[in-house]
Amino acid sequence: MSALHDLSVAQLAATLAAKEVSSVEVAQHFLARIQSHDALGAFLATDEAQSLAQARAADARLAAGERAPLLGVPLAHKDVFVTRDFPTTAGSKMLANYRSPFDATVVSRLGSSGAGMVSLGKLNCDEFAMGSGNDNSAYKPVQNPWDTNRVPGGSSGGSAAAVAARLVPAATGTDTGGSIRQPASLSGITGIKPTYGRCSRYGMVAFASSLDQAGPMARSALDCALLLSAMAGPDLDRDSTSLDLPNVDYAAELIAANAQAAGPKPLQGLRIGLPTQFFGAGCSADVLATVRGALAELEKLGATLVDVSLPLTELSIPVYYVIAPAEASSNLSRYDGVRYGHRAANYTDLEDMYKKSRSEGFGDEVTRRIMIGTYVLSHGYYDAYYLKAQKIRRLIAEDFQKAFTQCDIIAGPVSPTVAWKIGERSDDPVASYLADIYTLSSSLAGLPGMSVPAGFGAHGMPVGLQLIGNYFKEAQLLSTAHRFQMTTDWHQRKPGAAA
Ligand code: GLN
Numbered sequence: 100m101s102a103l104h105d106l107s108v109a110q111l112a113a114t115l116a117a118k119e120v121s122s123v124e125v126a127q128h129f130l131a132r133i134q135s136h137d138a139l140g141a142f143l144a145t146d147e148a149q150s151l152a153q154a155r156a157a158d159a160r161l162a163a164g165e166r167a168p169l170l171g172v173p174l175a176h177k178d179v180f181v182t183r184d185f186p187t188t189a190g191s192k193m194l195a196n197y198r199s200p201f202d203a204t205v206v207s208r209l210g211s212s213g214a215g216m217v218s219l220g221k222l223n224c225d226e227f228a229m230g231s232g233n234d235n236s237a238y239k240p241v242q243n244p245w246d247t248n249r250v251p252g253g254s255s256g257g258s259a260a261a262v263a264a265r266l267v268p269a270a271t272g273t274d275t276g277g278s279i280r281q282p283a284s285l286s287g288i289t290g291i292k293p294t295y296g297r298c299s300r301y302g303m304v305a306f307a308s309s310l311d312q313a314g315p316m317a318r319s320a321l322d323c324a325l326l327l328s329a330m331a332g333p334d335l336d337r338d339s340t341s342l343d344l345p346n347v348d349y350a351a352e353l354i355a356a357n358a359q360a361a362g363p364k365p366l367q368g369l370r371i372g373l374p375t376q377f378f379g380a381g382c383s384a385d386v387l388a389t390v391r392g393a394l395a396e397l398e399k400l401g402a403t404l405v406d407v408s409l410p411l412t413e414l415s416i417p418v419y420y421v422i423a424p425a426e427a428s429s430n431l432s433r434y435d436g437v438r439y440g441h442r443a444a445n446y447t448d449l450e451d452m453y454k455k456s457r458s459e460g461f462g463d464e465v466t467r468r469i470m471i472g473t474y475v476l477s478h479g480y481y482d483a484y485y486l487k488a489q490k491i492r493r494l495i496a497e498d499f500q501k502a503f504t505q506c507d508i509i510a511g512p513v514s515p516t517v518a519w520k521i522g523e524r525s526d527d528p529v530a531s532y533l534a535d536i537y538t539l540s541s542s543l544a545g546l547p548g549m550s551v552p553a554g555f556g557a558h559g560m561p562v563g564l565q566l567i568g569n570y571f572k573e574a575q576l577l578s579t580a581h582r583f584q585m586t587t588d589w590h591q592r593k594p595g596a597a598a
Contacts, residue, residue, distance in 0.1 A: 160215055
């Protein structure tokens with residue numbers, strides 16, 4: 100049998116159900132691996148006693164004969180999901196040592212009171228999920244398991260690195276403007292950002308509420324499908340923007356789609372749209388060549404490639420970097436040093452306490468965004484920036500609907516380059532913003548998107564293929580990715596750091 104950490108979520112679940120190993124043993128195996136391998140910096144918190152208590156609860160359910168697709172399998176959560184059993188920091192000093200009195204909906208649905216997964220701890224991320232390289236974490240950067248001098252991507256960089264290095268078989272992430280897809284791409288794993296509202300935002304530390312969305316990150320599309328089925332679903336009492344749609348068994352859908360489309364051309368009839376704006380000069384040649392290789396493979400499987408246009412792609416950067424900071428400035432006003440979070444030790448009066456607490460608690464990028472956001476929402480600028488951005492946001496969403504009259508799925512790169520060196524972009528926030536070009540537009544439109552390992556580019560670093568679906572088409576994205584993964588093995592390649 101392969102080592103436990105090489106097994107997929109689906110394989111681990113089967114091994115547990117067959118009683119070949121207990122959930123406690125699996126948790127112990129991964130915790131030992133985290134101990135020995137996490138010089139990568141992926142974890143911000145572990146707690147053996149809590150994890151083993153969750154594993155014992157899963158073992159009891161297994162012993163009672165319960166069969167559930169994720170029961171007893173370990174995972175870890177991005178540190179923006181609040182958890183009772185572990186501290187939650189959102190990668191910020193502002194929330195150092197913060198302990199939530201409740202679990203986020205996604206956490207409870209996946210955990211002991213739901214699917215029965217066992218949490219191994221909390222994963223590093225950019226502060227308040229603002230960033231693209233995990234180098235904005237207030238605690239430590241995360242190394243890419245494929246080359247430890249390089250970033251894993253961000254903001255869900257700890258999630259991506261931990262899964263790629265096989266420190267955990269699956270993780271949660273959040274995606275506001277690309278933070279599941281981009282680190283998945285840069286670290287060579289699979290990740291899906293569902294339609295906005297598919298997963299409840301209750302208990303997710305808020306960044307930009309009209310964009311924030313939770314999703315799974317794992318090595319394969321099948322594993323992502325298993326997790327998404329448990330995470331998603333309406334939660335209207337606690338998040339009024341959660342979608343009032345019945346739960347979907349994505350793994351069953353994926354298997355059914357697959358069984359239906361047998362033969363040499365299983366993707367026959369699927370039209371994949373290639374936006375000219377995603378294949379232009381802004382993308383590096385190695386990434387383009389890798390993405391084109393993956394598209395040729397999809398074509399071999401029967402898909403038809405069609406050219407489409409998303410004319411406002413370029414505007415997604417200024418629009419996102421007005422709307423996201425605007426919402427962030429409002430969401431982060433709650434950190435005032437009064438109810439929770441960091442409070443300065445010395446201050447003269449209330450105003451001084453606010454100022455010092457916030458200046459000490461927030462890092463540079465967060466401060467920058469609060470300032471931009473406050474500016475674009477201020478009297479006299481609101482119409483010129485915020486309102487204008489909202490109008491263009493609508494037009495961007497309409498562009499996608501036009502494109503979807505010509506195709507079923509839109510494909511392209513996730514990131515214009517492979518992972519860069521740690522520190523390389525630290526002094527240049529705009530360089531990071533520009534690199535979000537292929538993920539922001541679908542986020543602004545609220546569409547589901549995923550990153551699928553597609554090969555390797557410059558420096559032997561992984562490259563992801565992005566697949567964007569129309570609203571609620573997660574099942575189609577996952578089954579297309581699954582098809583691709585049945586004939587390719589990019590998602591099974593193992594980085595040096597995972598030895
Ligand atoms: N890189 C983008 C940003 O910095 C996206 C972050 C995210 O999706 N959380 O805002």
